Amino acid sequence: MSERKLSSTNYRNQAYLEEKCALNEMLDLVSKRWFTDVLFCIEEGNNRFKLIKDDLKYISDTILSDRLKLLEKYGLITRTDYDEIPPKVEYALTGKGEELSVLLDQMCQFSETIIPVKTPSFYTKNTTAPI
Amino acid sequence: MSERKLSSTNYRNQAYLEEKCALNEMLDLVSKRWFTDVLFCIEEGNNRFKLIKDDLKYISDTILSDRLKLLEKYGLITRTDYDEIPPKVEYALTGKGEELSVLLDQMCQFSETIIPVKTPSFYTKNTTAPI
DNA sequence: CCGTATCCTAAATGATACTG
DNA sequence: CAGTATCATTTAGGATACGG
Numbered sequence: 001m002s003e004r005k006l007s008s009t010n011y012r013n014q015a016y017l018e019e020k021c022a023l024n025e026m027l028d029l030v031s032k033r034w035f036t037d038v039l040f041c042i043e044e045g046n047n048r049f050k051l052i053k054d055d056l057k058y059i060s061d062t063i064l065s066d067r068l069k070l071l072e073k074y075g076l077i078t079r080t081d082y083d084e085i086p087p088k089v090e091y092a093l094t095g096k097g098e099e100l101s102v103l104l105d106q107m108c109q110f111s112e113t114i115i116p117v118k119t120p121s122f123y124t125k126n127t128t129a130p131i
Numbered sequence: 132m133s134e135r136k137l138s139s140t141n142y143r144n145q146a147y148l149e150e151k152c153a154l155n156e157m158l159d160l161v162s163k164r165w166f167t168d169v170l171f172c173i174e175e176g177n178n179r180f181k182l183i184k185d186d187l188k189y190i191s192d193t194i195l196s197d198r199l200k201l202l203e204k205y206g207l208i209t210r211t212d213y214d215e216i217p218p219k220v221e222y223a224l225t226g227k228g229e230e231l232s233v234l235l236d237q238m239c240q241f242s243e244t245i246i247p248v249k250t251p252s253f254y255t256k257n258t259t260a261p262i
Numbered sequence: 263c264c265g266t267a268t269c270c271t272a273a274a275t276g277a278t279a280c281t282g
Numbered sequence: 283c284a285g286t287a288t289c290a291t292t293t294a295g296g297a298t299a300c301g302g
Contacts, residue, residue, distance in 0.1 A: 010272060010295055013164065013189050019249045023167060023235060026242030031162030033144065033275070036154060049284050058144050060276055065285060074245050085282080086283045096245055103241055104154060110234055111157030114205050114227055118150045141275055141292050164295070180264050191296055196265060216302085217263045 029070065034059050036104055038067045039093070042077060043101055047090045076100060160201060165190050167235055169198045170224070173208055174232055178221045207231060 004011050017024040030036055037056055046052045053064055068091065071077040076097035082088040093101070135142050148155040161167055168187055177183045184195055199222065202208040207228035213219040224232070 005272065008272065008295095009189075009297085013295085016189060017164065017168065020168075021239060022242040022246040023239040025246050026238060027158070027162040027167065031158040033148065036158065037148065037151075053284095058140075058147060061285065062276065062287095063274095066275095076245070081284095084283095087282085087285080089284065099241060100245075103238060107157060107234060107238075108152065108154040110230060111153040114207070114231075115153040115156050136292065139275095139292060140277085144275080184264095192265065193267095193297085194295065197295095212264095215263095218265080218302085220264065 029074065030100070030104070032067065032070070034063055035067050035070070038064065039071060039076065039097065039101060039104075042071075042091050043093050043097070047092060049089060049091075052091075071097070160205065161231070161235070163198065163201070165194055166198050166201070169195065170202060170207065170228065170232060170235075173202075173222050174224050174228070178223060180220060180222075183222075202228070 014028075018028070034056065038052060038059075041052050041055050044055075046055050049064065049068075052068075053059060053061070056064070068077070068079070071091075072079050074096075075094055078092050078094055080090045080092075082090070145159075149159070165187065169183060169190075172183050172186050177186050180195065180199075183199075184190060184192070187195070199208070199210070202222075203210050205227075206225055209223050209225055211221045211223070213221070
């Protein structure tokens with residue numbers, strides 16, 4: 001994705017906070033758009049790029065590709081390339097990935113106690129119930 | 132802070148994800164830069180604007196002000212204005228705020244198992260140990 | 263002391279076209 | 283199928299100046 005400019009206050013503050021506590025880097029990671037959705041999607045058995053892409057409907061190739069790389073980088077999923085033509089690649093959660101999923105579930109329970117209920121918008125009106 | 136453009140895919144995707152699961156809005160909130168730091172800072176007893184600002188060193192007025200409003204909006208802190216001149220305002224965690232703090236602590240434990248250790252940069256080299 | 267208003271920069275997200 | 287490269291858009295974060 002995008003590069004970072006080492007001299008900006010923006011960058012320095014982010015680096016400062018990440019060094020201060022690993023939590024900040026963690027939150028920055030899991031809060032990236034579609035990140036937890038991709039994680040849960042794989043957990044539910046969608047183990048191929050196309051399956052995930054179809055299940056998440058509005059995600060772009062670029063973002064899905066990026067999130068899969070991040071999930072793999074932090075050891076939350078495994079990537080198995082079968083080196084076939086046409087390409088076949090499978091994704092699966094690791095133990096750490098399952099651990100994170102549990103934590104996020106707890107977080108989700110809590111979030112429902114502080115986030116007000118939404119009224120569906122035009123964008124979701126005609127979709128079948130998510131999660 | 133900044134306004135959102137209702138017609139963008141960017142906006143629609145965010146809205147879609149927030150409606151899909153409260154977790155997404157929650158993560159978006161707590162991952163805002165300095166958000167958890169302000170929360171922990173107040174928990175540690177820094178109950179005034181200036182105390183928080185000094186403790187967090189590099190945070191700007193604008194951001195601190197915004198984060199305090201968000202924390203109050205979601206019922207995580209209380210804001211007590213003494214209506215004095217010069218102004219005196221005190222902040223304190225609510226029960227929900229304490230709950231979140233516990234969840235974040237768990238999250239922090241986990242994050243240390245998947246995030247590699249950092250070497251301090253020039254920016255933090257001369258500061259005393261944070262958190 | 264406790265902020266707000268304005269403006270600017272940088273990073274995240276997304277559209278489109280393309281490839282082995 | 284499973285992506286990558288390039289480019290454009292949108293949003294978050296921050297600097298500065300100022301106000302009750």
